[in-house]
Amino acid sequence: MSDDQAEVAQEESLFEAPPLAEQERMVEAVLFASADPVSLTDLAARMPHGCEPKAALEQLQKRYEGRGVRVVRVGDNWALRTAPDLGFLMQKETVETRKLSRAAIETLAIISYHQPCTRAEIEEIRGVSVSRGTLDQLMELEWIRFGRRRMSPGRPVTYVVTAQFLDHFGLESARDLPGVKELRAAGLLESRPMPGLDERDEEDDQDDLFEDES
């Protein structure tokens, strides 16, 4: 500061301005508490007479270099913001448990009883098409995975259930799942079987079961 300037400052203020370190504290507190970014004019107006917010601000900016918080310029105003690389801390993960959709549980049931099982077969049993999303969801849950490709035309991919599936449902193997007869005995199948549609094919399926797992 030249002598002239010092004299002007002297004239402007009857009181001496606080030391720069103190001014820096002031700028810090104002930027922290303010609901909006603050301009230099605004800072000067709030701080005691004779303060130089610009110098204080620059010093503060240096102090926060490399810290978790930074002094940033927003237009002509100034604000404190968390460092961008720490943005992940501002996210909170919550875990929510939901019931599987009807389509998903039915698809899963068919795969568990008929594995290895192609998508076409699932659709045939369900009588409706199976969306890609449903299978993806079951894959993501790690309850089903790809099995061997079927040695039939087009070599379609098959699905089988996983060890995680067995773990989740408390089964030692998919063989432990009750068969259709037992389901009927249990009252889970209420109506009589259609004549002709006997359960032979189902018994065959049981033998196929877990060819991939063994």
Next chain:
Amino acid sequence: MSDDQAEVAQEESLFEAPPLAEQERMVEAVLFASADPVSLTDLAARMPHGCEPKAALEQLQKRYEGRGVRVVRVGDNWALRTAPDLGFLMQKETVETRKLSRAAIETLAIISYHQPCTRAEIEEIRGVSVSRGTLDQLMELEWIRFGRRRMSPGRPVTYVVTAQFLDHFGLESARDLPGVKELRAAGLLESRPMPGLDERDEEDDQDDLFEDES
């Protein structure tokens, strides 16, 4: 950190925790981002696995000593607050609060020093009945809340002060209330029944004192 501790930490986490300086940045960012006090548990949950927010927090607290912003403890939580000596800069941010009546202030003081405290006890100390409105006002400010019911005839409700109360008055815990030690030493926080009046239910009041704070 001693070698033993380092080994334990190693075992606890497959990934190495970030260096303490980095953890300090993270704590800084989280505390800056929140207007409300943050618990150590919350900090740990948001930081990468293996972090030790307590150590980082202590380091951060030291770093902010004498600055325009301070790391303060509120109960079991932590927050950043502007230094009280700079309050004059914040006229813009000042919240005009409704003036509390003398009855409300005294009731608040009695609850904070005697908690958990029944309405009858407040009345006994003040020598006048406490109006419903007084307690309602303090509840609305979220400075008091219901504590456990007293295990005495009639199972009266008790009142205790809240974390918001501590936050508002810049207290770490109710133990830090001004003069609380002296008052206790002088026996003025005891509940002393009138001689001749057999008030058995008052006997275990002292044990209850500050149960919520520990």
Next chain:
Amino acid sequence: MADNDQFDLSDILSVEDRLAAEALIVDVDGFEGPLDLLLQLSRTQKVDLMKISILHLAQQYLIFVEKAKELRIELAADYLVMAAWLAFLKSRLLLPPDPTDEGPSGEELAAHLAFQLQRLEAMRDAAAKLMARDQKGRDFFVRGIPEEVQRLRNVTYTATLLDLMQAYARVRTKDEFRPFVMDREAILSMEQALERMRGLIPFAVDWADLSSYLPEGWELDPKKRRSATAATFAASLELAKQGQIELRQGGTFAPIQIKARRR
């Protein structure tokens, strides 16, 4: 106070007395009950509350009340109750102790009153100190631009073995499915429910809501659901009685859960 009274008073009392009387009116309004008044009066003794003369204080209070009566100031009942009690205390303190009396001594009562006054004063002091503390939003401030915490939802899906089996049964019977036809189609008998449950129990290894044991489709129609719920519940009680299942309920109106009893 009526104008008439005022006129009478001015006739009888000196100017000084009238001023004192007016001060009294104001003061009684300003006091928060007898204890507050006592505390105020005790200050005129100009000694530490620990050394205060309760006898003197009782005397002061009684004079005050007497004066108020002379001035026909209506005192609230609790002031009069306190006056009566202090008169009693005064007599206890002045008369030699009666050995046949079992009650607390005058000294004990006086000590308690002194304690009450000290405690009230201490709390007033504490209240003043509390309010003089730095306060949030007045002396210190919170972050002005708090950053919202983004919430990331992590959804996990779940299904029970019963869900799986029911789904399979549903799929396998879809072609052949025709609605249950009964004489009274919205009624499930307990026998039917019991038979159905018996078959299901071997697979009920985990706790599952009783509601999941309703026959397929019955939960959709409110009438059917009501009947099926009642029948299934009755059947489950029967099964529990026979020792085949275990029942539990988290609380009143909470879902009832059952599982097979391990043997």
